[in-house]
Amino acid sequence: MKDKKGIKVATIGGGSSYTPEIIEGFIKRHDELPVKELYLVDIEAGKWKLDIVGSLAKRMVEEAGIDMEVHLTLDRREAIKDADFVTTQFRVGLLDARIRDEKIPLRHNVIGQETTGAGGMAKALRTIPVILDIAKDMEELAPDAWLINFTNPSGIITETLSKYSDIKVLGLCNVPVVMHKMAAEILESDEKDLKMDFVGLNHLVWGRKAYLNGENKISELLDKLAEGDFSDVENIPDYKWSKELLQSLGMLPCPYHRYYYLTDMMLQEEIEAAKSEGTRGEVVKGLEKDLFEIYKDQDLKQKPEELESRGGQYYSDAACDLISAIYNDKGTLHYVNVKNNGTVNCLPDDSVIERTSYIGADGAYPLNVEALPPQVKGLLQVVNEYETLTIEAGVHGDYNAAYQALTIHPLVEGSIVKELLDDIITENIDYLPQFQR
Amino acid sequence: MKDKKGIKVATIGGGSSYTPEIIEGFIKRHDELPVKELYLVDIEAGKWKLDIVGSLAKRMVEEAGIDMEVHLTLDRREAIKDADFVTTQFRVGLLDARIRDEKIPLRHNVIGQETTGAGGMAKALRTIPVILDIAKDMEELAPDAWLINFTNPSGIITETLSKYSDIKVLGLCNVPVVMHKMAAEILESDEKDLKMDFVGLNHLVWGRKAYLNGENKISELLDKLAEGDFSDVENIPDYKWSKELLQSLGMLPCPYHRYYYLTDMMLQEEIEAAKSEGTRGEVVKGLEKDLFEIYKDQDLKQKPEELESRGGQYYSDAACDLISAIYNDKGTLHYVNVKNNGTVNCLPDDSVIERTSYIGADGAYPLNVEALPPQVKGLLQVVNEYETLTIEAGVHGDYNAAYQALTIHPLVEGSIVKELLDDIITENIDYLPQFQR
Amino acid sequence: MKDKKGIKVATIGGGSSYTPEIIEGFIKRHDELPVKELYLVDIEAGKWKLDIVGSLAKRMVEEAGIDMEVHLTLDRREAIKDADFVTTQFRVGLLDARIRDEKIPLRHNVIGQETTGAGGMAKALRTIPVILDIAKDMEELAPDAWLINFTNPSGIITETLSKYSDIKVLGLCNVPVVMHKMAAEILESDEKDLKMDFVGLNHLVWGRKAYLNGENKISELLDKLAEGDFSDVENIPDYKWSKELLQSLGMLPCPYHRYYYLTDMMLQEEIEAAKSEGTRGEVVKGLEKDLFEIYKDQDLKQKPEELESRGGQYYSDAACDLISAIYNDKGTLHYVNVKNNGTVNCLPDDSVIERTSYIGADGAYPLNVEALPPQVKGLLQVVNEYETLTIEAGVHGDYNAAYQALTIHPLVEGSIVKELLDDIITENIDYLPQFQR
Amino acid sequence: MKDKKGIKVATIGGGSSYTPEIIEGFIKRHDELPVKELYLVDIEAGKWKLDIVGSLAKRMVEEAGIDMEVHLTLDRREAIKDADFVTTQFRVGLLDARIRDEKIPLRHNVIGQETTGAGGMAKALRTIPVILDIAKDMEELAPDAWLINFTNPSGIITETLSKYSDIKVLGLCNVPVVMHKMAAEILESDEKDLKMDFVGLNHLVWGRKAYLNGENKISELLDKLAEGDFSDVENIPDYKWSKELLQSLGMLPCPYHRYYYLTDMMLQEEIEAAKSEGTRGEVVKGLEKDLFEIYKDQDLKQKPEELESRGGQYYSDAACDLISAIYNDKGTLHYVNVKNNGTVNCLPDDSVIERTSYIGADGAYPLNVEALPPQVKGLLQVVNEYETLTIEAGVHGDYNAAYQALTIHPLVEGSIVKELLDDIITENIDYLPQFQR
Ligand SMILES: [Mn+2]
Ligand SMILES: [Mn+2]
Ligand SMILES: [Mn+2]
Ligand SMILES: [Mn+2]
Structure with a gap:
């Protein structure tokens, strides 16, 4: 692919408040990843957001002085036609649907979360018909393109596409990226020197080993984590893991494991939050509103700092890095959602796993991994x-x-x-x- | 084995209130299964029970007029030496331990049950050292004997022996037997004409199919069960399964599935029971006391009716049938706990499963089964x-x-x-x- | 099925010289297996044989005085319609094709045999289109019927049907039956007391264990076989197995293993036979001619002794036994070709294996078997x-x-x-x- | 490891005629791979060769002007102590043993080859006791060292160590390297741009795909190979693959596949060679003698050209590259023999496979691969x-x-x-x- 000039990218859900991040990502990498055409696509209901954020995107590109055309469109097929990469960052039903995903389960006294449990299922049911439709367009209009999927529940959506379409797809999530950064902080090492051995399902992923120059530092990592005070993602309360849990687990849990390992506390927290500041979705709705106000400022020509509080940090960096690794046949390691194909031997071959993977122009190879210990295996299997x-x-x-x-x-x-x-x-x-x- | 005259059986925990059942079982089958020596073994703390129930056993045998010697002993090695079959029905720590298994979890607001969940784990931890000791005696003193294990958690105990000893062992439970009888009742068929295809783990077993003369009647069975009013085991509340649950499951759940599928109701029920009539263990303690009073009656020469309310109905019938099938190389089907060895392909080979099995003098062959549906697979795997x-x-x-x-x-x-x-x-x-x- | 009166059987290739055997089989079992209608079907080219052997069949039934109608027909669909069992014993291309299967490979200096190697492949290629056609008729006209397949290569044909049709099918071969009888002779035991644990593929099957009343006598069996003088099937030269081969193998090889273990000797033997008395197909062609002369005798009212020299001894007994086990839901063990489904864990689930199986009205359950040793595994896998x-x-x-x-x-x-x-x-x-x- | 100064390498069989290659390899890479101490070890019988080639090694290093000490020793334990890498290039029984491996099988009219078939087994039987001894020394004296094994049969030796020792080991062979170079030549591409997807066992490895910048060129590769005239390794006759074989196979066979796919021709060739110029071992014995004469020349200070005709081209390059990838945590792809661990799902987890693998300081990750087609699977399984x-x-x-x-x-x-x-x-x-x- 490297020889191809003028990459075309289509971003579905281009009116998202995250768009400035991906724009920044492409601008930063323009030398190694020469995106020539970027189509931001949205639906009628999102047109007002697309107009605002799309206009910011154009200002950012102009400011950067690079050769990239930003197109705003409601015509998904035009955007997909002959694209090299399609990225997805849409939310079916917008934030109101997310708020329902949080509130309906809570009404029945179970965890209400938009990507896991009952809320995650609801979100999957809404998203699957749309993503299969997008895949059909890609099969017809851009059969060689890669779909880089951000849309949650990212693992389920990627697995749906892997099972029910012929397109090339990889799923992404910022959780392993955030965990990598936290691990580097804990080990006081450079992020680049650290190689995390992640394995699991999306939002149920464990850091199995942490290599610094070939040496596995996982025990040191867990010990320091139990003692210290470190934080990970924005949208989940930072309950501290107990020493006993970390030691008996022997791996680094992800932030979403709090729902599984500390269910009662998380449920209590959700119930209280719903009564006071609102569910996470309600909070985000407010943040989004503020963000779009900021985006409207015609003098704003870069990603504003306020976006950080929104949640999905490093998503766009992860996506742009992944796209560049494919385009440039880099042979680097990335944390992606990919067809299992025997890698995790306690899961079916056609499941999609989240795993440290080798990425080249021919796609992703999840790194081989030994049999997982029973505590990880059992939870993985039932959630799978x-x-x-x-x-x-x-x-x-x-x-x-x-x-x-x-x-x-x-x-x-x-x-x-x-x-x-x-x-x-x-x-x-x-x-x-x-x-x- | 059939040619051998004079079978020797050792029953560990011979002072149990269940003993009259197994005595009755051997008496009924004496023609086909000529038990010559029956050793009832117990420990010092159970001697008073052994004396009472052992005396009743002797009266029963005498009344039946068969050639079987009943020995009462505290010397386990004497009992095991050269035995053909060893059966286990002991409870480490007696009923007080069971009551703790129920009350400790309840104190932390989780299900308290002596065979599953936290209570089941506690019981397993107490039982494993003792059963491994018994196995060592058998390896030395009766290496060709079969151990027929009733002791709960029956699946875990059988799996422990399968993994950590060289003895021949099969685990038994009355749950599939009771389910078989209930299914026959629902289908208005003769028990003998019904072939249940059970698969799962002990106390987490499903009736996958129900064959009447080669025809699978599982749908009819589930429909009638949803509509009618049928009861199963004594020791678990008879909550009715909803039509939706049965239809979406597509299989017959076991009574213990109520803990998994109706956790909130069962927990509430337990909490209330603990406050009123006491936990099941406390109730049983009372029943046992009454039973032993009855057993003391020197005129009693058969199994008293009152034993039925105690719980484990049909245990002994299942055990005697199984022993006879092995002894006589019968080639009949029984529901046993046996090494998986690929039968359930979503569980490890060395797990012990509960499965309809073909039994002959060379042991048990769990019947081959197709891949299980995801709802069964996921739950099985995490519990495994x-x-x-x-x-x-x-x-x-x-x-x-x-x-x-x-x-x-x-x-x-x-x-x-x-x-x-x-x-x-x-x-x-x-x-x-x-x-x- | 047991309650059904008046079983209908269709035998495809009814003009075969084997037909008197299956007729005898049904006559002998008429009490337990009341076949009411037997359709002998053949094609135009086999009509003259069908007339001769069909007439003998009718005389045999009349002589037996049982209530069974024998129909001769060239209309396969009429025969299959509403049948309970269909049996196949046809040979596409008749004996001339078999002779080609022997001679073409020999011309290239490799083993020429009609069921294995290059000849077996040729026979499979000819048979597959025909058997799939029969299966289509069954799917339409008798969807609940069982196909009992004798047609060689029996394993490949059964696997083809298992993969490419929806009918219920079991494959049969007389090889395990003959091995069972030979093993009983060697062990000087009653055939009925012996339980052979056969596992493998059709014509590549091993006797893994030999149980007499629960005791495994395989070592004794192999030792005596190495020392003594025993013979198995008619159509393969009786080379003696060396003591070293039997001991290192640890199992009883089947007659066809001579092609694999003694290739050079078998090839030499075939080359010489082809030059002198002719290939086995040529010899059989002569035997068949003689048999049909004998069958023409209107006074002949039973299976003539001369049929024994023809080859496939006990085929019909095995088939009638199997049919009766299904009809009567017997729960007995038979040696059949059946979908692997995890039984032999080194072969794919959808392969058809030859295995000791439990047979009831709901079909066949191949008995669970431990991992096979490498020498068996490797050969099985490549042939599979x-x-x-x-x-x-x-x-x-x-x-x-x-x-x-x-x-x-x-x-x-x-x-x-x-x-x-x-x-x-x-x-x-x-x-x-x-x-x- | 990268931070460590002064790497120590021990080369077992240091008196081999190949030694100048590995010396050259370390000299070329001295900047990135600073080998400080190189121990050439041999046994008494090889001392005269060690003296000659060791002296040449020293001259080469001196000429290169790098800081590397070359030690010659018969004390293996001294060499292994605290080594970072151990390489093996010894032959138990020297060339006379190889000649026996060729001649004994030929005497029985089967292929005589020192790494596969009967000869390969003989070589394995001789080598296994020695390599396990070396592993024991490493476990004691250099438990963190990597063993880079060249010794044939490389796959079997590596698997033996993987199963029966605790050391870190990777097996190497020049066959995939030579195939890579030939494929690049056929595709007229730069070797560096080509990524070969090799999978199989050592000396039974297939090129499954050939990626040029993410595009799979295997069909083009096979077509051109069938038409053109390309050669691979020195020590196997260059029979041309037929178009039919390549197309039906769909992969690039390795040179050793000629023994499997063209057995009769190879056997004939061997028989004739044995009669004329001698077996390959006899030819090599002559070549070796000449080489050592050349090595004796005190003016020779580099690897002489004549070494190329000896056979194992690129071995040392492959080894030095691999060692450097580990030392520098490079994250590059190499073709190595490594524990399967589920990569090839038709082979056991504990088999050692030959596979394109990702190499870092923490070892090798064989790249995930889809299920192999039946023709490859069957042959792999039986040879495994x-x-x-x-x-x-x-x-x-x-x-x-x-x-x-x-x-x-x-x-x-x-x-x-x-x-x-x-x-x-x-x-x-x-x-x-x-x-x-
Ligand atoms: Mn995520
Ligand atoms: Mn139970
Ligand atoms: Mn056959
Ligand atoms: Mn090699």
Whole structure:
């Protein structure tokens, strides 16, 4: 691909408040990754956001003085046609849907989170029909393009595409990136010298080993983490891991593990937050509003600092790095969601895992890994089957699969499954064509 | 084995209130299964029970007029020496330990049950050192004998022996037997015409298919179960399964699935019971007391009716049937706990599963089964890894393994793992030599 | 099925010289297996044989005085319609094709045998289009019927049906039956007391264990076999196994293993036989001619003794036993070709294996088996992949698959693959619609 | 490791005629790979060669003017102590043993080759006791060192160490390197731009894909290979692959595949060569003699050109590259023999495979690979089991395993196994302590 001049990128959900980040990412890398055409695509309902953020994007590119055309469009097919890379950062149903994903489960006294548990399932059910539609366009209009998927639940969406489309796809998440940075901080090492051995599913990923120049420092990392005071992602409360948990686990848990390992505390926290400052979605809705006000300033010609508080830090850096590794056949390691294909031997071959992977122009090779210990294996397996069921429910509108997905999910329990599921379907029915019958 | 005259059986925990059942079982089958010597073994603390129930056993045999010697002994090695079959029905720590298994978890607001969840783990930790000791005696004194294990958690105990001893062992439980009988009742068929395809782990077993003369009646069975009013085991509340749960599951759940599928209701029920009539262990303690009073009656020469309310119905029938199938090389189907060895392809080869199995003089062959659906697979896998960790904790006194076993068990959640585990170890320390250091 | 009155059986290739055996089999079992209608089907080219052997069949039934109608027909669909069991014993291209299967490979200096190696592949390529046609008729006209397949190569044909049709099918072969009888003779035991643990592929099956009342006598069996003088099937020379081979193997090889373990001797023998009395096919052609002369005798009312020298002894007994086990839901052990489904863990789930299996009205459950030793595993695996390739070649007319099937088959070697394959296709082209383009 | 100053390397078999290559390799890379101490070790019988080639090594280093001490020693433990890397290039029994490996099988009319088939097994049996001894020294004296194994059969030796020692080991072979170079030549591309996807076992490795900048050129590669005239390794006749074989295979075979795919031609060639110029071993013996004469020249201060005709081209380059990749944590791709661990899902986890692998300071990660096609799978599996048996025979002196290893090897056939094996053991008995009883 390296010989190709003039890369075309289509960004679906281009009206997102994150767009300045990806613009910055492409500007910074323009020498090694010469994006010539960038299409920001959105839907009618997002046009006002696309206009504001798209205008900022154009100012940023102009300021940078690089040869990149930014196109704003509602015509997805025009954007996808002959693209080299498609990135996704859309949210079906906008932030109001996210707020529902948080509030409906809470109403039934279970964790309400937009990417995992009952809320994650709801988001998957809404997103699957749209992403399969995008994939169909790509199969027709850009069959050689890579889809770099950010859209959550990133693992489930990537697995859906891996199972039900022919496009080339890799899923991304900022969680391993943030964990990498935190680990480097804890080990007082340069980020570049650290090689994290991540393995798991999206938002259920463990840092198995932490290599500094070939030496595994995971024990030191866990000890210091138990003693010190370090923080990771913005959108999840920073409960400290106990020494006993870290030692018995023997790996670095991800921020989302708090939902699994500290369910009661997280549920309590959510219930209280909902009563006071609002759910995370409600908070973000306010942040977004402020951001777009800032974006409107015609003198603003770079990514504003305020974007950091929004959440998904380093997403765009991770995406641009990944795109550049493919384009330049770099042979570097990245943390991606990719078809398992025997890498994690306790999961099916066709599951999508999150794993440290070798990236070249021919795609991603998840690094070989030894058999995982039982504590990791058991949790991975049950969540993986939840994901399998969710995908079947999302693709086929299978009520039974959705029912059982909730039944076995570790964050949903008890006798409320039917009521919970019926609420999810009823209140999201406008976005669930597969259940409209 | 069929040619051998004069079978010797050793029953460990012979002072149990269940003993009259197994005596009745051997009496009924004496023609096909000529038990010549039956050793009832117990420990010093159980001597008073052994004397009472052993005396009843002798009266029963005398009344039946068969050629079987009943020996009462505290010398386990004498009992095991040259035995053909060893059966186990002991409870380490007696009913007081069971009551602790129920009350400690409840104190931390999680399910308290003696065979599953935190209570099941506690019971496993107490039992493993004793069963490995028995196995060592068998390896030395009766290397060709079969151990028929009833002792709970039956699957974990059988798996421990399968992994850490060389003896021949099969695990038994009355749950599939009771489910078989209930299914026959629901289908209005003769028990003998029904072939249940059970698969899973002990106390987490599903009826996958129900064959009447080669035809699979599982849908009819589930429909009628959802509509009708049927009951199963004594010791678990009879909550009715919803039509939605049964249909989406597509299999017959076992009574213990209520803990997994209706956790909130079961926990509430337990909390209330503990406050009123007491936990199940406390109730049973009363029943036992009454039973032994009845057993003392020198005119009693058969199994008294009152034993039925005690719980483990059909245990002894299942055990005697199994022993006879081995002795007579019958080639009949039984529901046993047996090494997986690839039968359930989503579980490790060395796990012990509960499965419809073909039994002959050379042992048990679990029937081949297709890949299980995701809802069953996911739950099985996480509970299997809990079991793996529990066995490691029980055999090696591994605190970390115990910590993670509780962490991933679906019935234990949240931030209370350390306190819960420390309570379990502290309050059972007399029975936990592997943790005494 | 047991409750059904009046079983209907369709025998494809009813004009075969074997037919009197299956007739005898049904007559003997009429009490337990009340076959009411037996359709003997053949094609135009076999009509003269069908008339002769069909007439004998009718005389046999009349002589037996049982209530069974024998129908002779060239209309396969009429025969299959509503049948309960379909059996196959046809040979596409008749004995002349078999003779080609022997002679073409010999011309290229490799083993010429109609069921294994290059000849076996040729026979598979001819048979696959026909058997898939029969399966389509069954799917339409008798979707609940069982196909009991004798047609060689029995394993490959059964696997083809398992992969490419929806019918219920089991494959049969007399080899394990003959081995069972020989083992009983060697162990001086009653056939009924012996339980052979057979595992492998059709015509590549090993006797892993030999149980007499639960005790494994395989070592004794191998020792006596190495010392004594025992014979197995008619159609393969009785070379004696060396003590070293049997001991290092640790299992009982099947007669066809001589082609694999003693290739040079077998090839020499074939070359010499071809020059003197003719290939086995040529010999059989003479035997068949004589048999049909005998069958013509209107006074003959039973299976004539001369049939024994023909080859496939006990085939029909095995088939009738199997049919009765299904019909009567017997729960007995039979040696069948059945979908692997994890039984032999070194072969794919969708391969068809030959294995001791539990048979009931709901079909066959191959008995669970531990991991096989490397010497068995390696040979099984390479021959299994040859079979996989042959099936792809047979179903899709895939020249490349056929080329590689011959390339990796242990009995074909070297630089002659192209010439050999081209000869096979050219000289069988009338029977190979999938290659006619 | 990168921070360590003064690398120590021990080369076992330092008296080999190959030594000038590895010396040259270290000299060329001295900037990035600062070898400070190089120990050339040999045994008494090889002292005269060590003196000659060691002296040349010293002259080469002096001429290069780098800071590297070359030590010559017969004390292996001194050499291994605290080494960072150990390389092996010894041949147990010297060239006379190799000549036996060629001639004994030929005597029985089967392929005689020192690394595969019967000859390869003989070489493995001789080498295994020695390599395990070296591993023991390393476990004691240099537990963190890497063993880079060249000694043939490289895959079997590496697998033996992986299974029966605790040292870190990678196996190397020049075959993939030579294939890479030939592929680059065929595709008229720069070697550096080409990424070969190699998979298989040592000396049975296929080029599955050939990427030029992310595009798979394997079809073009095979087409051009079938048409053109290209040569690979020195020591195997350059028979041309037929178009049909290459197309049906769909991958690039390795030079050693000629023994498997063209057995008859290769056997004929060997028989004729043995009669005329001698076996390859006899030819090499002559070449070696000449080489040592050249090495004696005190004016020679570089690797002489004549070494190229000796055989293993690029071995040393591959080794030095690999060592540098580990030392410098390079994250580059290399072709190595490494524990399978699920990479090739049709082979056991503990087999050692030959595979394109990602190399860093923490070792090798074989790149993930999809399920292999049946033709490759079948051959791989049977040869892998031959290897498994050979290792058991070599480690435990297990005659039965050796017998079955030969029985199932595709290059050994028929009734001569016992005679062949007995000849191998008898004529190598001085080097087979495990069989001396
Ligand atoms: Mn994420
Ligand atoms: Mn139970
Ligand atoms: Mn056969
Ligand atoms: Mn090599």
